[in-house]
Amino acid sequence: MPEARGVSRRVSADLPVAVGAALAFVAYVWVLVHATVPLVTVFGFASDGRPKLYAAFLAGLAGLPGLLLTLPRAFTPPPSAVQPSVRSRRQASALRRSYLRTDVLGLAALLLAQVPLPAPWGPAGKAATIANITKSPEIVELSATFANYSIAVFAIGILGAVVAKVYGHAAALRVLAIILVVGAPVVAWLLVVRAVS
Structure with a gap:
């Protein structure tokens, strides 16, 4: 149960970032079309x-x-051959x-x-x-x-x-x-x- 909660919390935190990135990309493409x-x-x-x-x-x-x-x-x-813990x-x-x-x-x-x-x-x-x-x-x-x-x-x-x-x-x-x-x-x-x- 705690693992499922952690995954859902991570997904809900990543969703606004993904939506914001998609909107920023669409806005950038619109700018490029007129540039x-x-x-x-x-x-x-x-x-x-x-x-x-x-x-x-x-x-x-x-x-x-x-x-x-x-x-x-x-x-x-x-990367170094010996990885720190x-x-x-x-x-x-x-x-x-x-x-x-x-x-x-x-x-x-x-x-x-x-x-x-x-x-x-x-x-x-x-x-x-x-x-x-x-x-x-x-x-x-x-x-x-x-x-x-x-x-x-x-x-x-x-x-x-x-x-x-x-x-x-x-x-x-x-x-x-x-x-x-x-x-x-x-x-x-x-x-x-x-x-x-």
Whole structure:
């Protein structure tokens, strides 16, 4: 009976958190749907209409999810061979490494990175929005091209996080994970700039 009470109390405590998280996610998606114009305007203003600089902003935004997913895992030291004895629930939770905060931020950044990019399967509408704001055919072409490369950047970011997590005991592979997530957006930027110029 005491165990059943403890489980029901835990479920009732977790329910408001789950509902709040779902509402926050829906609100964030609604914001993202309406964020194309402001974000493209900011990028266009910050780049002063220069396609290479605009592409650099896109590359930075596309690389951010991979960094948020990978760096906390890569910089966490591997667990020690001798585990200390745990006496309380608080000590147990302190020993358990959680990347929930940075993973949520990484997911938010992954969704945000879609905002200034035309979707590869239906680019016309967003491309017209980008053209109206930036008044630059080069930036429109560059955005459409980068949308294809961004998929590879996102995938490499997830791969880097997996490598850093699974091979956290090997320093060389943790460094490789960092190189992957930092290098992928840079390579994408170079390829896009070469394709457009």
